[in-house]
Amino acid sequence: MLSSITCTAPVNIATIKYWGKRDEKLILPLNSSLSGTLHQDDLKTTTTAVASENFTEDAIWLNGKKEDINTTRYQNVLRMIRSRATKLMDKKHFVHICSINNFPTAAGLASSASGYACLVYVLAQLYGVSGDISAIARIGSGSACRSVYGGFVKWEMGAESDGSDSIAVQVAPETHWPEMNIIVLVVNDKKKETSSTDGMQRSAATSPMMKERCATIVPQRMRDIEAAIQARDFQTFGDITMKDSDDFHEVCATTDPAIYYLNDTSRYIMNLVHKYNKMSGKIKCAYTFDAGPNACIYLPEENVVEALALFTKHFPGSDLSTYYRGSDKSNIEK
Numbered sequence: 521m522l523s524s525i526t527c528t529a530p531v532n533i534a535t536i537k538y539w540g541k542r543d544e545k546l547i548l549p550l551n552s553s554l555s556g557t558l559h560q561d562d563l564k565t566t567t568t569a570v571a572s573e574n575f576t577e578d579a580i581w582l583n584g585k586k587e588d589i590n591t592t593r594y595q596n597v598l599r600m601i602r603s604r605a606t607k608l609m610d611k612k613h614f615v616h617i618c619s620i621n622n623f624p625t626a627a628g629l630a631s632s633a634s635g636y637a638c639l640v641y642v643l644a645q646l647y648g649v650s651g652d653i654s655a656i657a658r659i660g661s662g663s664a665c666r667s668v669y670g671g672f673v674k675w676e677m678g679a680e681s682d683g684s685d686s687i688a689v690q691v692a693p694e695t696h697w698p699e700m701n702i703i704v705l706v707v708n709d710k711k712k713e714t715s716s717t718d719g720m721q722r723s724a725a726t727s728p729m730m731k732e733r734c735a736t737i738v739p740q741r742m743r744d745i746e747a748a749i750q751a752r753d754f755q756t757f758g759d760i761t762m763k764d765s766d767d768f769h770e771v772c773a774t775t776d777p778a779i780y781y782l783n784d785t786s787r788y789i790m791n792l793v794h795k796y797n798k799m800s801g802k803i804k805c806a807y808t809f810d811a812g813p814n815a816c817i818y819l820p821e822e823n824v825v826e827a828l829a830l831f832t833k834h835f836p837g838s839d840l841s842t843y844y845r846g847s848d849k850s851n852i853e854k
């Protein structure tokens with residue numbers, strides 16, 4: 521018998537950044553984090569998984585290229601899924617997986633987040649796994665646990681050593697703040713030099729900023745941004761988002777040896793946003809940068825036209841995309 525499932529999962533854009541692990545194997549973070557999940561039709565991964573008793577091995581193809589499925593992360597995900605399976609139990613079923621991103625892989629656009637969220641969701645459907653699956657997505661890639669839900673989602677770092685309480689929790693559904701938009705300015709779609717996994721390990725070991733960030737700064741920001749989201753208070757939301765992005769890149773710069781994800785264009789965008797906000801007398805849009813030079817701009821719907829005009833004027837001909845995050849659709853779709 522052949523069973524097949526196809527799903528899509530969107531990327532998420534962190535406003536409070538995850539950077540550093542306390543447990544590399546279980547992927548347990550040093551701090552909680554929070555993100556907005558994009559709309560289903562935007563930047564996303566589409567994954568099909570087929571299970572058959574006739575397959576002789578598990579296999580995976582990413583963007584059409586066969587990859588090694590015997591990595592620790594894939595194997596951990598498969599083991600956890602099969603340990604909770606309620607379907608395909610009678611005989612040994614191997615699985616073939618095909619996954620495609622509609623955006624550049626590993627260019628700091630959270631491809632591992634949508635990739636593992638989608639993989640875990642599709643496998644959970646195929647093997648009949650119910651209940652929270654964010655902890656399974658987490659052991660694939662930390663930030664992936666947040667893409668399991670739509671709207672604004674926090675990843676609670678948890679306290680247990682087995683990771684049982686290190687899960688994603690929806691802070692507000694996608695319908696809560698439908699005016700919120702995200703503009704993505706693709707500055708560079710090349711694969712990054714320092715992977716997030718390596719980078720955060722080095723930062724945790726060497727950046728003098730990490731201790732205070734994890735102990736006091738992030739816990740306070742998590743409380744404040746959650747309240748701002750509940751109140752749909754964009755001034756506070758935008759201020760915290762930009763500060764946490766700045767701090768994250770400062771952590772990278774104070775890592776030994778230093779890691780630089782931003783380039784001159786990224787810094788130009790940061791200055792432009794600050795000048796635009798200052799000129800307007802309020803925060804009209806807020807930038808955030810992940811482990812790469814591409815800018816993600818959070819902004820309310822009413823400012824989109826003006827902000828797009830501004831960015832187009834300064835970057836004529838650039839790859840500028842707007843994403844509407846608010847939606848009454850569920851996040852992951854079959």
Ligand code: 2P0
Pocket residue numbers: 533534536537538539547553632633660661662663664716717809810811
């Ligand atoms: C985030 N990033 O919160 C932060 C901001 C990058 C900068 O989560 O080792 O690819 O697979 O757990 O999830 C990137 O880290 O790392 C990331 P692993 P992951 O979105």
